Amino acid sequence: MLQTDVSHATWSGKPIVLIGLMGAGKSTVGRRLAQRLHLPFVDADCEIEAAAGMTIPEIFDKFGEPHFRDGERRVLARLIDDTTPKVIATGGGAFLNDDTRALILERTLAIWLDAEPHVLAERVSRRDSRPLLRDRDPIEVLTELARVRNPVYALAPIRVESIAMPHDVTVNEILKALGL
Template sequence: MGVGKSTVGRRLANRMRLPFVDADTAIEQAAGMTVAEIFARFGEPYFRDGERRVIQRLMDGTPKVIATGGGAFINDETRALILAEATAIWLRAHPDVLAERVGRRDTRPLLRGKDPRKVLAELAAIRNPIYAEAHIHITSNAAPHETTVNAILKAIGHGRHAA
């Protein structure tokens, strides 16, 4: 949350000349409501099930860059699918950096009415060992997004082919 998955993903796709899909946007289109509305109305387990089905549908064998929500990779089925069928990239950042970024908008269901730094630190403690299963680990810091995109391209061996 707040690491720049959508922005970096969109720029990465552009550099690789591939389509980009934000899984949260695809979920919102399929449900006809926002992620926050789905959480509020049906709860997180319902959202995660829909998220898993949408990601499975997106992973149709056609090369593309998919940005998933922070909780998607925590789901055992979703994670197994991603690890088997794709190159999983973990964009990681310190909780303080993330809290500063997400503090700009109140659209994060898991943060509503809570201290972002505390929640993000707790999420990191639980999720980071699972995120560590990703094929590639990239640190996202205060540098421009292009720095992160370049690091990903280098890690996946496409650096010299990128425009």
């Protein structure tokens, strides 16, 4: 059963920021949502890689997660400072940073794509480029990440369940939540 929770949110043309755990569909759903809204799409992870001149796994390996998170914070601030309407897909940990979260909640419309750990694990198993999953059990890691991160993600004014269905179903739920 698909579930959408909306608390006092209507879309006013602000940038839309998708948040949630890895595998929730932020990039794929974001691209499709942007197409449907005739807006540009920006994947924050791609912007981070372009700014750093290396992949996210390389950043983690060479400099560690704190360095990556600092770059992520700076890139998202730049993307949000440009108030042009757009859809932005964030990395799973971006919304946990206090400054980034405050900026997202103040200047954009945050939408939490929420998915069960078993759905996420199935999706992320298609690629082995996730530093937080390296040599670890995806279900275990994603269950723990959900336990820690979901209460923070719940601060977003819109929550859309991302289930094991075509991503267009999730896009349609977002459009419905936006009143479109």
